Amino acid sequence: MPLVVICGYPCSGKTKRAEELKEYFDRNTERKVYIVGDGALGVERNTVYADSQKEKEVRASLKAEVERKLNKDDVVILDSVNYIKGYRYELFCLIKHAQTPHCLVYCLTSDEQSSSWNRSRNADEQYSQDIFDALVQRFEAPDSRNRWDSPLFTILKDDNLPFESISDALLKRRAPPPNQSTQSQPLTSVNFLYELDKITQEVLMEIFNAQKTSVPGDFISVPGLILKMLSFDGCRSRLKSTRVFGQYSIAGVI
Numbered sequence: 724m725p726l727v728v729i730c731g732y733p734c735s736g737k738t739k740r741a742e743e744l745k746e747y748f749d750r751n752t753e754r755k756v757y758i759v760g761d762g763a764l765g766v767e768r769n770t771v772y773a774d775s776q777k778e779k780e781v782r783a784s785l786k787a788e789v790e791r792k793l794n795k796d797d798v799v800i801l802d803s804v805n806y807i808k809g810y811r812y813e814l815f816c817l818i819k820h821a822q823t824p825h826c827l828v829y830c831l832t833s834d835e836q837s838s839s840w841n842r843s844r845n846a847d848e849q850y851s852q853d854i855f856d857a858l859v860q861r862f863e864a865p866d867s868r869n870r871w872d873s874p875l876f877t878i879l880k881d882d883n884l885p886f887e888s889i890s891d892a893l894l895k896r897r898a899p900p901p902n903q904s905t906q907s908q909p910l911t912s913v914n915f916l917y918e919l920d921k922i923t924q925e926v927l928m929e930i931f932n933a934q935k936t937s938v939p940g941d942f943i944s945v946p947g948l949i950l951k952m953l954s955f956d957g958c959r960s961r962l963k964s965t966r967v968f969g970q971y972s973i974a975g976v977i
């Protein structure tokens with residue numbers, strides 16, 4: 724059901740925290756817990772983060788995997804750098820659409836600390852210094868004033884994760900209300916444009932005909948509505964056809 728978005732500098736302890744959280748939920752709840760992340764996707768750090776197109780594809784794959792996993796019961800933990808504000812906003816739209824709560828866990832480290840952990844890793848797990856520096860420079864830190872970055876749990880290297888608060892944020896909170904842009908739109912019929920055009924023409928014809936005999940204050944019925952004429956302007960063009968303009972308010976729905 725709920726989503727935990729982990730974010731932080733490269734090599735800031737994100738996977739370590741994701742695993743701690745999984746272990747906590749496994750031990751204390753009946754829910755299945757999935758970690759979705761660079762590791763599970765087999766992301767080759769120094770290739771992907773050196774190429775913006777590849778990086779974009781990886782982000783899209785991670786988001787798609789999160790979307791597939793989100794359901795009513797399970798906990799999904801997204802373990803990646805998640806350093807782009809706009810991407811975190813997209814994830815927020817996803818949870819709004821799925822009608823489930825989320826929270827952010829931010830592994831806050833200095834770049835010196837992360838760089839030193841990076842250098843102590845096995846060579847095949849290390850970020851190259853260039854990629855590491857570029858990711859640190861591009862990092863857009865989460866801000867709890869943004870609804871997509873909230874609730875935000877900021878974790879320093881010697882902190883214990885606040886398991887209960889995280890669990891409450893995920894399991895005891897209501898999902899954010901959906902808005903139109905995150906709701907599926909009903910399928911329109913294949914001849915929707917034709918129908919729209921036909922009804923618009925009918926409405927215009929009714930108004931046009933009614934204007935010949937109506938004065939402001941009169942009611943005009945058009946398909947689906949009763950309109951009240953508020954004002955009326957008539958003028959003749961050089962071609963002697965009458966152009967009519969007027970203002971109407973909706974007085975009722977039929």
Ligand SMILES: Nc1ncnc2c1ncn2[C@@H]1O[C@H](COP(=O)(O)OP(=O)(O)OP(=O)(O)O)[C@@H](O)[C@H]1O
Nearest residue numbers: 732733734735736737738739740761840841880881
């Ligand atoms: N809280 C911590 N205390 C001490 N060492 C830590 C801590 N967190 C991480 N490390 C060290 O950093 C290394 C990387 O940790 P981890 O894989 O969790 O980072 P990550 O942010 O997931 O990395 P990546 O950006 O590659 O996904 C660990 O192997 C460990 O040596």
